[in-house]
Amino acid sequence: xxxxxxxxxxxxxxxxxxxxxxxxxxxxxxxxxxxxxxxxxxxxxxxxxxxxxxxxxxxxxxxxxxxxxxxxxxxxxxxxxxxxxxxxxxxxxxxxxxxxxxxxxxxxxxxx
Amino acid sequence: xxxxxxxxxxxxxxxxxxxxxxxxxxxxxxxxxxxxxxxxxxxxxxxxxxxxxxxxxxxxxxxxxxxxxxxxxxxxxxxxxxxxxxxxxxxxxxxxxxxxxxxxxxxxxxxxxxxxxxxxxxxxxxxxxxxxxxxxxxxxxxxxxxxxxxxxxxxxxxxxxxxxxxxxxxxxxxxxxxxxxxxxxxxxxxxxxxxxxxxxxxxxxxxxxxxxxxxxxxxxxxxxxxxxxxxxxxxxxxxxxxxxxxxxxxxxxxxxxxxxxxxxxxxxxxxxxxxxxxxxxxxxxxxxxxxxxxxxxxxxxxxxxxxxxxxxxxxxxxxxxxxxxxxxxxxxxxxxxxxxxxxxxxxxxxxxxxxxxxxxxxxxxxxxxxxxxxxxxxxxxxxxxxx
Numbered sequence: 001x002x003x004x005x006x007x008x009x010x011x012x013x014x015x016x017x018x019x020x021x022x023x024x025x026x027x028x029x030x031x032x033x034x035x036x037x038x039x040x041x042x043x044x045x046x047x048x049x050x051x052x053x054x055x056x057x058x059x060x061x062x063x064x065x066x067x068x069x070x071x072x073x074x075x076x077x078x079x080x081x082x083x084x085x086x087x088x089x090x091x092x093x094x095x096x097x098x099x100x101x102x103x104x105x106x107x108x109x110x111x112x
Numbered sequence: 113x114x115x116x117x118x119x120x121x122x123x124x125x126x127x128x129x130x131x132x133x134x135x136x137x138x139x140x141x142x143x144x145x146x147x148x149x150x151x152x153x154x155x156x157x158x159x160x161x162x163x164x165x166x167x168x169x170x171x172x173x174x175x176x177x178x179x180x181x182x183x184x185x186x187x188x189x190x191x192x193x194x195x196x197x198x199x200x201x202x203x204x205x206x207x208x209x210x211x212x213x214x215x216x217x218x219x220x221x222x223x224x225x226x227x228x229x230x231x232x233x234x235x236x237x238x239x240x241x242x243x244x245x246x247x248x249x250x251x252x253x254x255x256x257x258x259x260x261x262x263x264x265x266x267x268x269x270x271x272x273x274x275x276x277x278x279x280x281x282x283x284x285x286x287x288x289x290x291x292x293x294x295x296x297x298x299x300x301x302x303x304x305x306x307x308x309x310x311x312x313x314x315x316x317x318x319x320x321x322x323x324x325x326x327x328x329x330x331x332x333x334x335x336x337x338x339x340x341x342x343x344x345x346x347x348x349x350x351x352x353x354x355x356x357x358x359x360x361x362x363x364x365x366x367x368x369x370x371x372x373x374x375x376x377x378x379x380x381x382x383x384x385x386x387x388x389x390x391x392x393x394x395x396x397x398x399x400x401x402x403x404x405x406x407x408x409x410x411x412x413x414x415x416x417x418x419x420x421x422x423x424x425x426x427x428x429x430x431x432x433x434x435x436x437x438x439x440x441x442x443x444x445x446x447x448x449x450x451x452x453x454x455x456x457x458x459x460x461x462x463x464x465x466x467x468x469x470x471x472x473x474x475x476x477x478x479x480x481x482x483x484x485x486x487x488x489x490x491x492x493x494x495x496x497x498x499x
Binding site: 001003043044045073074075076077078079081082085106107108109110111112 | 144145146147277278279280305311312313314315317318321322323324326329461
């Protein structure tokens with residue numbers, strides 16, 4: 001599994017979100033340019049997993065968000081932390097809408 | 113051997129049990145089922161409570177500020193601290209003080225000032241870097257990371273795998289080959305994670321979704337000669353001493369979740385009815401509960417036997433290997449049976465059983481797989497000539 005998520009982006013639309021299953025996993029939200037604005041997870045306490053989380057994003061999208069991609073992953077917690085740490089390594093900081101996590105709590109990785 | 117607790121031990125057990133049930137378990141209702149960290153305000157509050165209890169820094173020697181307890185008492189605390197959802201790998205969410213790199217107590221005075229004291233004050237995080245892609249169970253032979261002397265420095269090249277916390281640590285212990293093959297060729301180094309050439313390349317995701325391990329690439333990492341821990345070529349002894357001793361509380365942690373899983377199974381079997389009668393009236397269920405009870409007692413006897421011998425200063429290598437082997441194996445069986453008694457609920461994230469089931473499977477491999485423990489025991493039975 002690649003450190004960075006390499007799935008295709010999908011338009012954040014009701015049609016695409018409806019097709020999602022309620023799996024546990026991680027997801028990314030981005031703008032039209034593919035700039036990642038938020039990295040989230042659908043954990044064990046979510047009502048409808050990734051579908052529920054993306055529905056929330058569809059109902060109240062963070063500013064600029066137009067796309068999403070998901071990765072079904074039972075190790076959703078550690079995978080999210082890895083994606084966040086990789087983003088910090090690549091871009092020097094967290095995605096702009098990730099105000100829900102303290103950057104200093106993340107590990108420092110330098111993916112090749 | 114008498115397993116009766118002293119008055120002081122009973123007081124500690126009661127205090128920790130109350131703490132887990134009233135302070136830790138209620139918090140878990142709001143956390144993700146795989147969480148291993150508390151919100152900082154809860155963490156700080158609970159650490160203060162543990163300090164008031166006089167039990168902070170469980171694995172820190174008393175001369176360095178830790179509680180003055182023996183290994184038996186340490187195991188009793190481990191059993192109690194493990195009795196909640198995150199309890200196996202994040203007992204009480206580390207509010208009793210996180211894991212310490214005990215090897216640093218063998219450091220020079222200058223190394224202690226720079227590395228040990230900040231760690232003990234909780235200001236710095238430390239990792240332990242032994243295993244490599246070539247293996248972790250037989251480090252004396254498996255270590256391929258090479259350290260070559262260059263003036264006042266050593267230059268390290270290689271890869272480390274399965275290393276917990278390296279991405280969040282400030283420094284750590286790395287074991288590298290400075291000499292020929294075998295034990296005498298391995299040296300321990302203290303390395304700082306900010307140094308050029310130290311790269312955490314990826315997280316390694318496992319059954320344990322709460323925490324990942326890491327893979328570290330060492331590329332021309334320059335380490336000052338004064339950062340050798342212990343003697344040059346003495347790294348294996350440093351690593352081995354620590355692993356042998358810590359296997360005992362490691363075993364006790366497996367007992368904690370087994371006790372809790374069995375307690376849940378007993379209660380559930382009394383209230384869950386099938387075909388007009390509680391599960392507890394079915395012989396098939398009764399036998400599972402009986403097997404749980406026997407396994408838990410065996411785990412306790414073996415663990416306390418090892419801890420007693422270590423406390424007395426007697427040899428305990430075989431005993432700690434047996435305790436680690438049996439507690440990881442039998443603990444898994446107890447959790448498995450308890451899950452079976454709960455039926456569908458047992459595999460759902462509503463209950464902690466599915467998390468314990470995943471995590472205790474790792475225990476048969478971590479800190480030396482079952483087969484390596486058997487090898488250690490066989491070597492003691494058959495003689496040191498066995499390789």
